[in-house]
Amino acid sequence: MHHLFKMVVLILLAGSCVDAKVKVDNPEKFESKELLVSGEVQESLNLGVADLRKLDVKTLVLDPKACMTGQSKRAEESYRGILLKDLLNKAGILAKAHNDVKKMVVVARATDGYTVVFSWGELFLSKVGEGVLVAFEKDGKPLVVEEGKMALISINDSQNSRYIRWLASIEAVDGSS
Numbered sequence: 765m766h767h768l769f770k771m772v773v774l775i776l777l778a779g780s781c782v783d784a785k786v787k788v789d790n791p792e793k794f795e796s797k798e799l800l801v802s803g804e805v806q807e808s809l810n811l812g813v814a815d816l817r818k819l820d821v822k823t824l825v826l827d828p829k830a831c832m833t834g835q836s837k838r839a840e841e842s843y844r845g846i847l848l849k850d851l852l853n854k855a856g857i858l859a860k861a862h863n864d865v866k867k868m869v870v871v872a873r874a875t876d877g878y879t880v881v882f883s884w885g886e887l888f889l890s891k892v893g894e895g896v897l898v899a900f901e902k903d904g905k906p907l908v909v910e911e912g913k914m915a916l917i918s919i920n921d922s923q924n925s926r927y928i929r930w931l932a933s934i935e936a937v938d939g940s941s
């Protein structure tokens with residue numbers, strides 16, 4: 765019985781790599797036009813897709829294993845965007861003392877309130893950080909509004925990749941206060 769249920773769920777999930785496709789009635793109302801980078805930074809940034817395209821654009825490939833289940837056969841997906849750590853370097857993370865950055869938490873929020881967090885160490889001292897991308901293109905096409913227009917994806921997550929559609933803000937927060 766449980767296996768049957770699992771199979772049905774897997775079949776329903778087949779399709780896009782980072783899914784289960786969540787049906788949203790009016791995705792336009794969640795579209796975020798600008799990404800705010802703020803918090804413990806030297807200079808807050810407000811960037812639309814056109815601004816992101818002028819920065820150091822990277823292309824990263826999401827392995828099907830990073831999908832929700834990692835079990836069904838799905839194609840790789842290629843995402844274009846800016847590494848989150850490049851954006852944070854551009855804004856300049858503020859740290860009073862040298863090791864204070866290690867207390868930092870990076871909070872990514874969407875217009876619908878969905879939230880994902882990273883630590884400074886994860887982004888800057890581990891392989892995970894090399895795969896956390898603020899993306900605006902998938903497989904050569906701009907992300908459609910259902911995909912968030914701007915989205916954040918973590919391609920080195922082993923499965924059920926951290927993924928946010930309608931990315932609205934990145935906040936550097938002092939985890940010690």
Ligand SMILES: Nc1nc2c(c(=O)[nH]1)N[C@H]1C(S)=C(S)[C@@H](COP(=O)(O)O)O[C@H]1N2
Binds near residue numbers: 876
């Ligand atoms: N903004 C936003 N991003 C989100 C979510 C959400 O509710 N809001 N749900 C997450 C979850 S739980 C899943 S499984 C995937 C679904 O992505 P898809 O609907 O684009 O396939 O999006 C993730 N990103």
Ligand SMILES: [Mo]
Binds near residue numbers: 783784
């Ligand atoms: Mo999910």
